[in-house]
Amino acid sequence: MWSRLASVRAVSRAVCFRSLFTMRLKTDEFQSLFTDGLNGLAEVFAKHRYELRIAGGAVRDLLAGKRPEDVDFATTATPEEMKHMFQTAGIRMINNKGEKHGTITARLHNENFEVTTLRVDVQTDGRHAEVEFTTDWQKDSERRDLTINSMFLGLDGTLYDYFKGYEDLQNHKVRFVGSAEQRIQEDYLRILRYFRFYGRVALKPDNHEPETLAAIRANGRGLAAISGERIWVELKKIVVGNHAAHLLELIYDLELAQYIGLPPDGDVDEMKRVWQNAKDRSPKPMTILAALFRWSEEVEKMDIRLKVSREEKNLALFLVKHRRELRRNQEEPDNLRPFTDFIIDSREPDSQSKVCELLKYQGEEKLLSELLVWSIPRFPISGHDLRKVGIASGKEIGATLQMLRDVWKKSHYQMDKDELLSHLKL
Missing domain, CATH: 3.30.460.10 (Beta Polymerase, domain 2)
Structure with a gap:
């Protein structure tokens, strides 16, 4: 036909x-x-x-x-x-x-x-x-x-x-049509498209034609005029593709980072370590990129340039802030408690997904698998319950709820409503 x-x-x-x-x-x-x-x-x-x-x-x-x-x-x-x-x-x-x-x-x-x-x-x-x-x-x-x-x-x-x-x-070769320099100068975003398709097609992480890299280095400044939205679309695909750590390191070696919203002095070694930890666990693009940021101010600058979503920006800020302090207890390395306590205390709807990305960042495969099937327990006491037992003041209700929450937390979230109410001195 x-x-x-x-x-x-x-x-x-x-x-x-x-x-x-x-x-x-x-x-x-x-x-x-x-x-x-x-x-x-x-x-x-x-x-x-x-x-x-x-x-x-x-x-x-x-x-x-x-x-x-x-x-x-x-x-x-x-x-x-x-x-x-x-x-x-x-x-x-x-x-x-x-x-x-x-x-x-x-x-x-x-x-x-x-x-x-x-x-x-x-x-x-x-x-x-x-x-x-x-x-x-x-x-x-x-x-x-x-x-x-x-x-x-x-x-x-x-x-x-x-x-x-x-x-x-x-x-498994990635080459520009005709002259690499001419193709790049027609649209500088093609530099990032080259990296993106290299991650999809090439078998080896470092098998580039020298003249291609030379053309990219010579024309990298042109990326400064490309909109952040277009750059972010390509950058996300680079980060979740094959050879991502190599390609991000290459972006720094070719002095492109400053033009695409990444910190000029990014922590490349940390990024390579995190990528090795997370690559087989479907990390979000920002989980890998967060490793490049040393300070939250660098995340803010990235957001101004790339105009990432609020969710993506907040994830980067979360990882930069908590990657060192929120870690497993060395005395109980298989215990999820530091992470589940954080999730329950934060009371934010997306806190569990953020902590999952943190565990990917840290390479905690066992804890991640446990957290993925863990359900947030429901605090069994409400302000209505306290009013029924004679606590009427809004300020007193707030303080009492927090006190009972602390008791509930110490019980490993096992106490029910009656057990918690028994701790009130009425």
Whole structure:
């Protein structure tokens, strides 16, 4: 069926200094993409004789044997031509914010499909690009960041690879398309994207091409002009990927930290130790990054630059404050008491999750497994109970509740209401 729907066949030809490499992909992951929605989309493009291919990261994932979470499409049709096609076919279009960049989102069978016209960059400033539309697949491939992200996949399974992306993927190599310096200067965020994909693709932690690192070092200052929100999206993915400790250390070695919100004099040794402790326990990104901060003031500066969420900022502040003082009792190393007491005393709804991250930070695997199944006991006394026994003053109720809480704590949270009330001197 897809040979009928495919717009073009692969044609072997010389392209600048590269040759177009093609192959045919036939995998279960690829076939699973063909829902009623995609079938309908393909029919529309085939009917109007416009080419439609899967683009970018989805191709990389499919070649790696993974079913992509998001699938983007590229086409030779312009936005106006796509709108005409979809309107004629009665297909709903949503979210027109991407239209000026060439992206139209069509909704078929309760699925959204983002389709982008092939583009070339006519002007870049290191953050944004002015584009023109084209029908040349190689030109669009040239403007992409990494070879492994520059491939296209026809709906008949034909791979179109202009820059040896498939070969690099097979060899676990991460390289920029063409000149690393030129690609970086088009968008400085590509420095962090390089690190992020290195953590996903490379087998070894330190197998970079020297010229790539040289280009990154020479252009690192450009990251200062990139928005904190965009940096934070990439940085979080770097930290939870493979080789995170190596990549964060490399960020410091290449003198990039000061431009991306990390402390210039971060504690790299502490970070490497914490990463080793936590890497197999699904730590939150901030759990690893917190190790770089020596003082809470550095967390505040990071937040100003990156605009992290309140939850992320509070976790960093919590870890910096409590990583030394809130620890297991050396006399009873298997006892959760210091941590459960802290959680109950804090009375904050997210305190247990914060302490779990602290235990990952400290490498306390056994205590962490126990805390994950521990339930916070409910204090059995309320102000209403005290009023029933004759305590009416708000101030006295508060003091009495605190006294009874201390008694309850000493009982290892075992006393019930009657036992606690028996301690009152009425």
